[in-house]
Amino acid sequence: MLNRSNYLNAFLELFYPRLCLVCGDKLIATETYLCLKCQLHLPRTNFHNEPDNPMEQLFYGRLPIERACAYFDFKKGSPYQKILHQLKYRGLKQLGEYMGAQFALEIQDTKWIQSVDFLCPVPLHPRKERKRGYNQSYHLAKGLSDKLGIPVEQEALIRKKFSSTQTKKGRYERWENVETIFELRHPERFEGKHLLLIDDVVTTGATLEACGATILRDCSAKISILTLAIA
Numbered sequence: 723m724l725n726r727s728n729y730l731n732a733f734l735e736l737f738y739p740r741l742c743l744v745c746g747d748k749l750i751a752t753e754t755y756l757c758l759k760c761q762l763h764l765p766r767t768n769f770h771n772e773p774d775n776p777m778e779q780l781f782y783g784r785l786p787i788e789r790a791c792a793y794f795d796f797k798k799g800s801p802y803q804k805i806l807h808q809l810k811y812r813g814l815k816q817l818g819e820y821m822g823a824q825f826a827l828e829i830q831d832t833k834w835i836q837s838v839d840f841l842c843p844v845p846l847h848p849r850k851e852r853k854r855g856y857n858q859s860y861h862l863a864k865g866l867s868d869k870l871g872i873p874v875e876q877e878a879l880i881r882k883k884f885s886s887t888q889t890k891k892g893r894y895e896r897w898e899n900v901e902t903i904f905e906l907r908h909p910e911r912f913e914g915k916h917l918l919l920i921d922d923v924v925t926t927g928a929t930l931e932a933c934g935a936t937i938l939r940d941c942s943a944k945i946s947i948l949t950l951a952i953a
């Protein structure tokens with residue numbers, strides 16, 4: 723039955739049809755952000771079911787982690803890259819929650835996911851967050867949290883240095899970053915816990931490495947990593 727707001731939506735759709743972020747086709751009423759076809763063809767990594775997957779190998783010798791997984795992978799120019807672009811630069815923070823919830827439904831029965839105590843979004847520098855208006859990793863974590871029932875912890879870990887980790891930095895500079903970028907405010911909160919670090923995308927892994935190393939320097943926690951995408 724159509725109520726008044728359905729009528730209004732139907733009317734608005736005539737002039738402003740909602741489009742699939744990936745292929746640009748018109749969405750039908752039951753679809754959100756992605757059409758069913760693009761949702762089905764999302765290049766899933768299935769890393770959550772694959773121990774020693776390439777994402778875990780990325781951190782070998784750099785950061786001791788339990789497990790790592792990413793929802794999908796993309797190459798430069800892939801239409802799925804638009805999801806990240808919209809989430810990060812076009813203000814579509816609800817897309818983070820939507821994608822987080824979608825991923826949660828696919829990983830909720832995974833044993834190691836069920837052992838996680840806290841979801842920890844990688845913090846942005848406060849100045850950067852003010853400029854963007856939100857932290858995309860937080861919204862991703864919130865979508866995951868709503869479905870997994872695991873709390874988001876976003877107070878303990880803070881980012882104190884404005885510059886982001888650069889992709890071409892050497893090992894020494896990376897270690898320097900570990901000392902200066904992040905700070906753990908309440909290490910006792912994480913003592914003996916299993917933390918899932920959340921970020922939108924992993925490329926070199928330098929940011930997540932610095933984040934994880936800061937935590938492990940100050941407390942004995944277990945760390946796993948989850949991102950929306952792996953480049």
Ligand SMILES: [Zn+2]
Pocket residue numbers: 742743744745746747756757758759760761
């Ligand atoms: Zn589509």
